[in-house]
Amino acid sequence: MTSRYERQEKIGEGTYGVVYKARDTSTAATVALKRIRLDSEEEGVPCTAIREISLLKELRHENIVKLLDVCHSEHRLTIVFEYLDLDLKKYLDRENGNLDAATIQHFMRDLLRGVAFCHQRSVLHRDLKPQNLLISREKELKLGDFGLGRSFAIPVRKFTNEVVTLWYRPPDVLLGSMQYGPPVDVWSVGCIFSEMATGTPLFAGKNDADQLMRIFRFLGTPNNRVWPSMNQYPNSNNMLSQPEFLQNFEPEWSHVLGSVPGYEKLGRAGVDLLEKLLRYEPSERITAADALNHPYFSLQF
Known part of the structure; x- marks a missing residue:
């Protein structure tokens, strides 16, 4: 029951609910409570959602935040996680975006271990970004805040907090692809890798079109050779026929080490x-x- 947990302070608000720091009265441990608001017109939580969230309890890995408990009522779902007080965004801010080469490699290995473990078990995160990667006091990086609203059939209200997520969204999804699979997470990992090196987001777009344009400028304008499926997405014709997308940008990869400060690390x-x-x-x-x-x-830093 949620009465077991004493709320202490609000520590975050996401697309699907509010996160609180709390105390587990039975163990005295500090935990994080994620409260998901359910649409009142729906009849509580579908059984399938409860079953699938329960499966996340079994997703035990040192690089994944532990899901400790699930409490549900007619109007609210409360998910209890282990508490970590720092995320990668705050860590980068604290270090003024200046991580050393060894730390970048260490965090990257942790990130990939967590993602690989999920993918091996057919679990997608779908919302990887620095704010959702938590750092322990031992400097272990852990995946947190799985996109429960999209992974599971929970009736929830949508809030307008999607702009940050946009920065880590792959070009196929920007063109309307609904075929979510492991490569969606892999693209986000690449964006985070770059951000750890430079201290700034790689593609900080203002909207879908601006996001795609930033990707084109950096990776070069794609063609059917490098992106065979580029014309097969729902929004391909509409977006790629716009004049700005017909420009020919050269890829920066050939001289990227010298042109992007931080990549030398x-x-x-x-x-x-x-x-x-x-x-x-x-x-x-x-x-x-x-x-x-x-x-x-294999590099030694």
Whole structure:
């Protein structure tokens, strides 16, 4: 029951609900409570949602925030997680965006381990961004805040807090792809990798079109050779026929080490990994499991 948990303070508000710091009165442990508001016109929580959330309890890995408990009533779902007081966004801000090469590699390995574990178990995160990656006092990075609203059939109100997520969204999804799979998470991992190196988001778009344009400028204007499926998405014709998308941008990869401050911390191997994470064609993006075996992780910093 939720009476077991004493709320202490609000620590965040996301698309689907409010997160509180709380105390577990039975263990005295500090926990995080995520309260999800359910639409009043719906009849509570579907049984399938409860079952699927319960499966997340079994998703035990050192690089995934532990789900400890689930409490539900007619109008509210409360999910109890282990408490970590720092996320990667706050960590980057605290360090003024200046992580050293060894820390970037360490966090990247943790991130990929967590993502690979999820993908091996057919779980997608779908909302990877620095705010959803939590850092323990031992400097372990853990995946948090799984996109429950989209992963599970929970009737929830949508709030307008999607702009940050936009920055980590792959080009296929920007063009309306509904085929969510592991490559969606892999693209986000690439964006986060770059952000750890430079201290700033790689593609800080203002809307879908601006986001796609920033990607084109950095990766080069795609063609059917590098992105065979580019014309097969719901919004491909409408968006790609706009004049601004008909410009021909040269890819920056050939001189990226010298042109992007911070990438020197990745070395040539790190930039090669980044290129494999940020491929236009979803099926050509490296998998999280294969990325862990990339030569970048053999570098000694």
